[in-house]
Amino acid sequence: MNILCIGGGPAGLYFALLMKQQNPAHRVTVVERNRPYDTFGWGVVLSDQTLDKLRAADAPSAQLIGDAFNHWDDIEVFFKGRSLRSTGHGFCGIGRKHLLNILQDRCQALGVDLVFECDVTDDQALAAQYQADLVIASDGLNSRIRSRYAATFQPDIDTRRCRFVWLGTKKTFDAFTFAFEETEHGWFQAHAYKFNADTSTFIVETPESVWKAHGLDQMSQEEGVAFCERLFARYLDGQALISNAKHLRGSAIWINFPRVICQNWVHEVQGPDRRWPVVLMGDAAHTAHFSIGSGSKLALEDAIDLADTFAAAADSGASVTEVLQQYQARRSVEVLKIQNAARNSTEWFENVSRYSGMEIEQFSYSLLTRSQRISHDNLRLRDPQWIAGYEAWLAQRSGAPAQAVPPMFTPLQVREARLKNRIVVSPMATYSAVDGLVQDFHLVHLGARALGGAALVMVEMTSPSPDGRITEGCPGLWTDAQAQAWRRIVDFVHGQSSALIGVQLGHAGPKGSTQRGWEGTDEPLPSASGAPDAAPNWPLLSASPLPYGPQNQVPQAMTPADMVRVRDEFVAATRRAAAIGFDWLELHAAHGYLLSAFISPLTNQRQDAYGGSLENRCRFPLEVFSAMRAVWPAERPMSVRLSAHDWVDGGTTPDDAVAIARLFKAAGCDLIDVSSGQTSRAAKPVYGRMYQTPFADRIRNEAGILTMAVGAITDADQANSIIAAGRADLCAVARPHLADPAWTLHQAARQQCTVSPAVDWPRPYWSGRDQLYREQLKQSQAEAANRPPAPREDH
Numbered sequence: 001m002n003i004l005c006i007g008g009g010p011a012g013l014y015f016a017l018l019m020k021q022q023n024p025a026h027r028v029t030v031v032e033r034n035r036p037y038d039t040f041g042w043g044v045v046l047s048d049q050t051l052d053k054l055r056a057a058d059a060p061s062a063q064l065i066g067d068a069f070n071h072w073d074d075i076e077v078f079f080k081g082r083s084l085r086s087t088g089h090g091f092c093g094i095g096r097k098h099l100l101n102i103l104q105d106r107c108q109a110l111g112v113d114l115v116f117e118c119d120v121t122d123d124q125a126l127a128a129q130y131q132a133d134l135v136i137a138s139d140g141l142n143s144r145i146r147s148r149y150a151a152t153f154q155p156d157i158d159t160r161r162c163r164f165v166w167l168g169t170k171k172t173f174d175a176f177t178f179a180f181e182e183t184e185h186g187w188f189q190a191h192a193y194k195f196n197a198d199t200s201t202f203i204v205e206t207p208e209s210v211w212k213a214h215g216l217d218q219m220s221q222e223e224g225v226a227f228c229e230r231l232f233a234r235y236l237d238g239q240a241l242i243s244n245a246k247h248l249r250g251s252a253i254w255i256n257f258p259r260v261i262c263q264n265w266v267h268e269v270q271g272p273d274r275r276w277p278v279v280l281m282g283d284a285a286h287t288a289h290f291s292i293g294s295g296s297k298l299a300l301e302d303a304i305d306l307a308d309t310f311a312a313a314a315d316s317g318a319s320v321t322e323v324l325q326q327y328q329a330r331r332s333v334e335v336l337k338i339q340n341a342a343r344n345s346t347e348w349f350e351n352v353s354r355y356s357g358m359e360i361e362q363f364s365y366s367l368l369t370r371s372q373r374i375s376h377d378n379l380r381l382r383d384p385q386w387i388a389g390y391e392a393w394l395a396q397r398s399g400a401p402a403q404a405v406p407p408m409f410t411p412l413q414v415r416e417a418r419l420k421n422r423i424v425v426s427p428m429a430t431y432s433a434v435d436g437l438v439q440d441f442h443l444v445h446l447g448a449r450a451l452g453g454a455a456l457v458m459v460e461m462t463s464p465s466p467d468g469r470i471t472e473g474c475p476g477l478w479t480d481a482q483a484q485a486w487r488r489i490v491d492f493v494h495g496q497s498s499a500l501i502g503v504q505l506g507h508a509g510p511k512g513s514t515q516r517g518w519e520g521t522d523e524p525l526p527s528a529s530g531a532p533d534a535a536p537n538w539p540l541l542s543a544s545p546l547p548y549g550p551q552n553q554v555p556q557a558m559t560p561a562d563m564v565r566v567r568d569e570f571v572a573a574t575r576r577a578a579a580i581g582f583d584w585l586e587l588h589a590a591h592g593y594l595l596s597a598f599i600s601p602l603t604n605q606r607q608d609a610y611g612g613s614l615e616n617r618c619r620f621p622l623e624v625f626s627a628m629r630a631v632w633p634a635e636r637p638m639s640v641r642l643s644a645h646d647w648v649d650g651g652t653t654p655d656d657a658v659a660i661a662r663l664f665k666a667a668g669c670d671l672i673d674v675s676s677g678q679t680s681r682a683a684k685p686v687y688g689r690m691y692q693t694p695f696a697d698r699i700r701n702e703a704g705i706l707t708m709a710v711g712a713i714t715d716a717d718q719a720n721s722i723i724a725a726g727r728a729d730l731c732a733v734a735r736p737h738l739a740d741p742a743w744t745l746h747q748a749a750r751q752q753c754t755v756s757p758a759v760d761w762p763r764p765y766w767s768g769r770d771q772l773y774r775e776q777l778k779q780s781q782a783e784a785a786n787r788p789p790a791p792r793e794d795h
Contacts, residue, residue, distance in 0.1 A: 008032025009280030012138035013103035015303035020110040033119040043195025045293035048090040074175035093195035143284035154263035164205040171239035171424040186210035187352040288342035340369035376720035407723035409758035416635035426732035430454040431516035436476025449501040453744030461506040464573035468507035476575040477574035504589025529599030543604040565647035589676035590643040595621040641673035644695035647683040661703040671706040697727035716747035
């Protein structure tokens, strides 16, 4: 093939040398607008993991890159006058110019044609000139090629909220250093690392509002650099900060990071006499925030992936079109994972003030795990001594003895309720009640999970009235008979386990009168279609007469009289719950049910005092909550479940969720159970592991209220990470508890945790416990013997 790479950064150069190495008969040309030794930026960072991939792809260049690297294992954090260092992280720094020169030399040695000082304004003319069969658009962040074919590539560019400047210094740091400085206007942070014998990269970052408040937007380049020198003088040991962007004027050296995502990476160009594909690579295709050090990593791994796909095609006979389809399908998934991690990391640095109330121990843990790619277990492999010390610190602050305990097994005090650990059996609809009356199934179901080790077992959403049920199989608490059935279960939990038991009260509103979950989730009962002998649908209430879906019935907009009735029904159910002996009460105001329908602007179109502003939309839910809190015993906790994000344009946002949480906190709420979505059929959630945890994090650390994280939390490592980082105070686990009633005890066995009372096996099960711990220990020892070194992914 004739291959043309437009752009001589890491992506273009590395793909060129790999393809030329793969088949010397390829004619490969790299066209670059700058001179060979021009460079912008300072050092770049790669992990040990990425360097291993370079060795496998091209050993000669990897050897030169490895020889030039400055390697370190430590990360040091400076915060509020203290510092903390952890080890085992495995990073390498190299000057960007040096990296490019190594790749340039390797290209020339293999016979790649390098053309410098050629600013490409017309890629089609250049492709025709070189008779290119394949064009690689590696022309960087501000890609002209991406812009030219934007209709195909469909780029989405999100300009982030912080300003940053990329500087250098002759102060050499012996660890990857994060330094945080608070000013009268807000926080600045520095990311610093050594990349050669006498020079370090020094990136300064701050929210744009803080940047402007200090007048940095009006300063000259020299004045801005001098400001940073003064602010971070304690870390520089008298050394200056240096800019190598002298071609930029004034404050132009400060930029906002643009996150780039492209829907498609391949475009077919039709020339006068032939067609050829144009393929995005590196920053032209995607960007990942510098705080996880993945820009160069992504570029180099793009090149490796596409070259490997071409190599496989030589054996399989796949066409160029098939190769490019395979490349995009596989590589885009991997890039999306990195970008999701980068988004989490970016948002953490944009919101340092959110975590500024933490002590440095937890602040550093939150920093290290900010991307959600680095977990508690991963940190334990990297630095077991540091993580043991942190676990002991966290346990002591939780009121437990100062010993190393997995964070999920630390206690939590809420009012007079003492939770033995941080795991909650999430409310899970079972659709097994009869006329609102819980059955023997519920006794076995909830009793088994209470014996299974969780600190709190929440029963499924329970309605205060017949018309408030989701389905005919949902439980209620509007009669004394129902209360008596519930009392049997509560008494069992209290008598046979050390778990607490809570009830979640909710009114289905516009999502009521539907089929059981396994029959048709959120779909109306068959009688809505006029089927003979079908169960009758009951009338529905909502904030506004808007059906949940095209088949659901239109609810009646609530009148003042309806509001009084429903409020009083919630109060009556609350009184029953208190008398029964429930330890915890939760009000369900999420998922498009009645109270959620008031809160969300998607479903509340009222023109009275209960519609319009966020405060008005929350008025009725707050009235219900306050009336319930007034009759619920003062010593017992009360929480509220919220949908923190509607996942629909024009709906409730995470910003709104913080404000809503503050309103409920002021009304006496102890904890926000943070969910999202299910308020509209148009919702498009971005799923992933722990995908709702960032919302719990925001509410906890901005509204200053306890939170419960829920959603795709599936193992102890995730729960430990969430609790240790202060992203939430409790973890609600749903589906894993359906599959394994003793999930919490089994996770304790895997961690060899026996601390009491956090881990409390029923006495009749002790012999099974002892055998399980022995088997788990054997398995862990075998895994440790065969385990490779700790995975050191980019942060």
